[in-house]
Amino acid sequence: MRYIVHEAPLRRAPSNITAMIDLEPFGLPGEMEQVWITPPSGTTAAMACVPFRAYGLALNDVVGLDTHRRRVRRLLRSSGHQAFRLHFSRCSEEEAAILRDGVEATVERMGLGCEWSGDRHVVIDVPPGVELDPLEPVIRDHVDTGRASWEWGHVEPFRI
Structure with a gap:
C-alpha cells in the first residue's frame, strides 16, 4: 500500500485529525490519500486540506465518514472551492x-x-x-x- 500524505495542510489546526481516502476508484489501486479533516461531529467533518489525488473534493467541503471516522465515504456539501x-x-x-x-x-x-x-x-x-x-x-x-x-x-x- 502506498500512502499520499499532506505535510502542510492549508487549514491544519491542533484539533484536526486525519482520515483516509481509497484511491482505487480514481485509477490508483494500492494507494490511499491521508487527508486532514476538522474534528468530526458524529460522522460529519470538513476537509482541512486540498486533495492531491482524490477527485470531487476540495477544501472546506463537508464529508461523511464511516463509523470508525477513518475513511471519507461521501461528499455531503460542496464548499464551492x-x-x-x-x-x-x-x-x-x-x-x-x-x-x-x-x-x-x-x-x-x-x-x-x-x-x-x-x-x-x-x-x-x-x-x-x-x-x-x-x-x-x-x-x-x-x-x-x-x-x-x-x-x-x-x-x-x-x-x-
Whole structure:
C-alpha cells in the first residue's frame, strides 16, 4: 500500500485529525490519500486540506465518514472551492525550481493557498469566484511544450 500524505495542510489546526481516502476508484489501486479533516461531529467533518489525488473534493467541503471516522465515504456539501492541480514531471531540476518559485509567488500575490506533494506536484485552493488568469503566463510555456500538465480536481465526482 502506498500512502499520499499532506505535510502542510492549508487549514491544519491542533484539533484536526486525519482520515483516509481509497484511491482505487480514481485509477490508483494500492494507494490511499491521508487527508486532514476538522474534528468530526458524529460522522460529519470538513476537509482541512486540498486533495492531491482524490477527485470531487476540495477544501472546506463537508464529508461523511464511516463509523470508525477513518475513511471519507461521501461528499455531503460542496464548499464551492475547487482544486487546481499542476504537475511538472518533464522539467529539468532547474526548470522545476523556476516554475515552483513562479507558482508560489503568483499564488501568494493572489492571496490563495497551495499544498505541495514533493517538489513537482502542487494543488492550489481556488475559492468561489476566483479566476486563475494571473497563473497562466507562469505555466503556459511549460504546458504548451509538454513539460507540465494541469487538471481540475472536479473533472470526476467523488466516489468510493
